[in-house]
Amino acid sequence: MIADRPERPDQHESLPRPANEAPFPAAPGHDFKVRRRTLLALLVAAIVLPCVYVIAMAYNDLRMREADATDITLRTLRVAEEHALKVFDMNEALDARVSDLVRGLDDDGIRANEVQIHQKLDDIGGGFPQVAAVSIFGRDGDLLASSRYSPPPPLSIATRDDFTGTRDGSVLEHVSRVMPGQVNGETVFNMGVSRSDDADAFAGLVSVALRTAYFSSFYRDLLGPASPMALGLVRSDGAILAFGPPPRASASAITPRSPLDDALARGSESGVVRMHSAVLDSNVIVAYRRVGGYPVYVTCAYRTPAIWAAWYRHLSVLIISMFAPSIALWCVIWLSLRRLAAEEEAWERWQAEASMRRSIESAYRQARKMEALGNLVGSVAHDFNNLLMIISANVQIVRRRGAAGLEREISAVERALKSGQSLTRQLLGVARKQPLRNETIDVGRWLPAARELLRASLGAKASLVVEVDDGVWPVLVDVAEFELALINLAVNARDAMPNGGRFTVRARNITFRPGEGFPLDGEFVHVTLEDTGAGMPPGVLARAFEPLYTTKSKGTGTGLGLPQVFAFCERSGGLAAIDSAIGAGTTVHLYLPRSLAEPPAQRPGEAREETPEVQQGLNVLLVEDNDEVAAGTEALLQMMGHRVTCASDAASALERIEAPHFDGEDTPRFDLVLSDIHMPGTMNGIDLAETLQGLKPGLPVILVTGYAEELDRARNVDVRVLSKPFDIALLEKMLDGIRKDRHGRASDERDATLETDRDTH
Template sequence: MSSAHAAVPQPVGAPFPACPTCCEKLTHSPATAHCPIERNLFHRSSPGRQGQMRRIYNRNNIAADVPLMSNGTHPDPADVRVLNENARSSHFRSTRYVIRAALAAAIIFPLLYLVASSWQDWKDRLVSATDATERSTRIAQEHAIKILDIDTALIQRVLDAVGDADDASIRSREPAFHSLLQRLGGGYPQVLAISIFGRDGSLLASSRFFPSPAVTIADRPDFQDALSRPQEMRISGPMRGKVKNLRTFNVSRARTDTRGHFLGMVSIAMQPEYFEGFYRDLLGEDGLMNIGLLRADGAILAWHPPLKRPAAAVAPGTPFANAISRATPSGIVIMQSTVDGERKILAFRRVGAYDAYVSSGYPVSAVRSAWLMRTGAISAATLIPSCALWYFLLFSLRRLKREESAWQKLAEEALLRQQLESNQQEVQRREMLGSLVGVVAHDFNNLMAAISSHAQAGLASQSISRLHDALRGVESAVLAGQGLTHRLLAVAGKQPLRAQAATLVQWLRNPRLVDTALGDAITLRLQIDDNLWPVYVDLSELEVALLNLAINARDAMPSGGVVTLSASNTRARNVAALNREDADYVRITVSDTGHGMTQETARRAFDPFFTTKPVGKGSGLGLSQVRAFCERMGGFVSLETSLTTGTSVCLCLPRSNEPEESADEHKGRASIMARERLHLLLVEDDALVAEAQQAMLESMGHCVEWKPDAIQALRRLKEEHDFNAVLSDVQMPGGMSGIDLFETLKAEQPHLPIILITGFAEDVKRLEAIGVTAFLKPVRADALNNHLSRVTHG
């Protein structure tokens, strides 16, 4: 047993201590004593930590330090145990409640879903059936109107041809009238025959027969109707022809002289089969629906599909019969059909101004059958998994009871272990936070001191040259602060990258910043292969990473030495110290001949804020930035060190298959375009930042107008203006951000460039991901001016 956990020895002959919970004298040593009340625990104050922590021992003599209460007293372990047991009991109780609630929900919600979905499906099917009947009825109506209009035109032509001729005159010219009638009706499939009847109902001429047979229709209802109401177009009921006994119905109109005296009747015998064939084609394969043509009194003229028990008319007293008796133009009813005996959704429409209706019916039983089939399938698909879920939840309840018993036995050990881990994590967290606060505060205090000193020197200066020197010093300090924030963001993985495919041969052979950072006392050797593969990399971040390695190498060789910068192609399996999948990489290695690291230091070398340098000599972010950069590029970094031979840091960057670009061309690409005076709109909610940015832009020769939020800026841009570009912050109050302003202007004024500026690195990454140009504060004047020149020149 370690000394940290060892029981405190008692002097020979000294009485055993009392339990602080029950104040009973213990009869065994503290290492084996059991509290008469607690039974499992003996607890006492830990020597050397009185007033801060209390150490608790369990039955196995394992100790845990419990912090003091806020009032400085020791927490009673009995209270700790009661609280722990209450928490466990509450946990199991809440879990049991959740499982029971889930069981109830697993029963109620599927049933509610079945009821709701079944009801909605029933309504949808009724609507669908209603739509189908109404659609079919409308088409049948249009068809019937067209046919009856043709019949009306044919009858009128016959009437015009016959004129006021009497029966004898017509009989004498029967061949001519037969030819005329045959010519008029022969081109229409719905026409069975066109006939001219005399005053007494005898057949005078027909398109179907010549010579006309000796038949009379004086007793037919349609002839009687024509005799009594000679001015109306009449549609007869269903009948059989006098000669051929064929199914037919007639469309007829009386012949009258100029004084209105009845001279006879012109009749067109229609073929019901024509209408039934059209209805059959209209319904297609759907054998559920029916369509019928009916007279206004309910007599059935044509019907599809054919009736098993033919009916002459719709029975009176039904909703449909009542509707057509009132001359209702159209409607939908659900009724028990007296024609075929089924309950149907029935749609009907009047055929124009004619004495006829068309109707279409959909059986409710067919809707119900389809609904029951789908409801059954949904019920099976829902209830079978639900039954499995019910069984699982019931099983979980039984298992929870067993687990509760097991947890009661393990609770004490879990409490002690959790307390120890919590204490260790708190110490580590405070250590890390202390390192972070100390390093950042120290570096920024130095930067603030530099800025303050240069500012005071500039204020006290009497010469322009010294003032410029002071301002350059302020700018250098600001850039150094920006570099520090960039390194912090890079370590956190939030620094935006601008990666590209590039070949590094010439770029690595001219490492000016690395050479400068090493100084004159250190020799830089280059070993760069000529055939390096292209890599996908952010060259600026790579340069910072190499600079960090160069500075570390320089600090490791205060008396001088040799730094070797090498680059070659490799496969991941050739790097023995790394566990990576096989892939092509470009390996960049920076090696020095200085003092290496111990194994303990090497293990922590890449931890943020870890440094072995004296205070003020390093931030502990260099190697952590290198690792973060490599990992964000899809690569990795390794370190080899020895106290005698020095340190080598290897950066492995993945090979790129994209079109490559020479890195030395990248360095020299940016060119400063010629300045011109631009009219700019600046949108910034922080007045101090806006004042500084306006001063910087005006120092470039531009004219700047400032608005404190996006709403005011948009209102100004809707007025007449001559702005060349808009510079806007991203995060602003007022309900409209810079991104909202960008989207609005792109839609309304797409020709006007807009540049977004933000203080959040994450905003830059998100904006660049959607193709929006954004600058991270603070913005360098030359970079902003160059970008303004590019966007305003197209």
């Protein structure tokens, strides 16, 4: 669109900002961002750094505690290993002494000397608390002599693993599994050596029974009460010989297929493993060590839950000592962020208020400018209206009197008169002084019906597309002004697309809520008119709605098209805006408020009832300050058959109305007052009408004006109103209606008089 609308900028903008409105200062906003980022960075550092420190310290403390647990386990293990080695070495010596005692004696010889041998065995093993018994077994596994009993009970170990293993040369079975004593039931394990005869053949077994309780008691005393550790004496095949303190679960061997079981199976001399112990029902750190050359290992297990419990206690102290000041720092930073947010909110409110103040000041200056321009335009339009009224009246006079041979010239004058009336209407619309005749219309029916009007305005080269959503709300507008707005926009689109294009008209419902940034809120019908023309540069778009501004060549544009569109939307309670991009066409947005009233239903045209014309003329008081307008109007009224009396202002009109009656009649002197509103003096036409309502209640009054604000006030008075420039035919129709009303009242009065006379006679 070009015509009365500038070409548009590269960027889109729905509502232009006032030209003198400064943007928000950038520095404070950036300062808020920097301060917020700094505080957030401090907050993150105050959270992350203590957490990293606590994690590092906690990890290091856990590793140290595990290392300390391993170290104390190894030290305790060495003590237990030295103790076990002394016990086993002593047992080895006892076995050797017993072997020397019975050397050269066969089984019968031992039985024969059983009493002496018993006494010797008791002397050898009786002084050691770990020794439960010292026994001599024969070639067949029979008990020959014992330090505990004399004579020995009948007992055979021929099928025991330690006997058969020692006989067969198994090193492992030199230390037996734990077993209950066959005589007294005491839990023991045996260390045995084989006896040889003179031929160096197997002659029997010398066995020393060791109490498991001795080792368990020693381990308990060594570890102390409530110790997280446990000591054990284990054969190389995993069989448990002694354990202290006693485990919760009864078990005869270590956990199968565990790291410790694998290490013992490999014959490892010593080491440390981590595992879950089924014996202790806990995760443990286990240190193990072989006891000399014996098939026996000492183990020391440290429960890891004890490590974790101590670590948790230390960690809680560390967290409290570390995060107590950190929490205070977090609160300070959080309060600083809250304060910063409050400051920023206050700053934004201040900026918004400042911007609003600048906008209001700009809008006030713009309103003052538009008001001044409107007053100027309104004054010019008013005078122009008077000139048009003179021309119109005289053209009507010429037509009524007949002017043979001048039909072409008179038609040209009438066409010029219509153009002048349209221009005056535009001027008054821009000046907000054009009276609006609002009515509710159904946009869904009305826009498609206006298609032909738009096609005629667009021309043959441009195509027209009309798209209306279903259920579009009705609007309350002046239909003539709406049509004029669409025509102006269509003409602009035609001029913006000299080589043809597409003009699209769309209508849809839209709702704006408070706080969404739109100047208005409520329910609107959004009408968009989009062309595919060249668009506008920014400087032109900024002045798009400015009255009398145009980019068209001289003589082709008035600069009133887009201002009329803007004024129409604004006075209808809505808004107009332009969206444009160079090379992408122009879109004009019309936001018209929804009407809650239903549009009138379409009715078929009714044939007017022909009534005989009342020929009697009226006595008309014409009040007009312009002599030429008064002369033309007077001549027209006289040609219509009416009698006219002229007055130049309201005061003189009142003088004529209040003058005595004439012809001795009781009827008022005037049947009608036809008055302009805008007149010199202290009273205008509306004041005159209000005065006449009190002075002559039944006297009809017709007021003529070209100003919207005067028309609105005039509608509150019980008078008929004509807006300038008016059609003479409309005035004649009003006069006919007044004449008919007057004739009807006169007939009613005559009938009432006749009825009264008849009743009297």
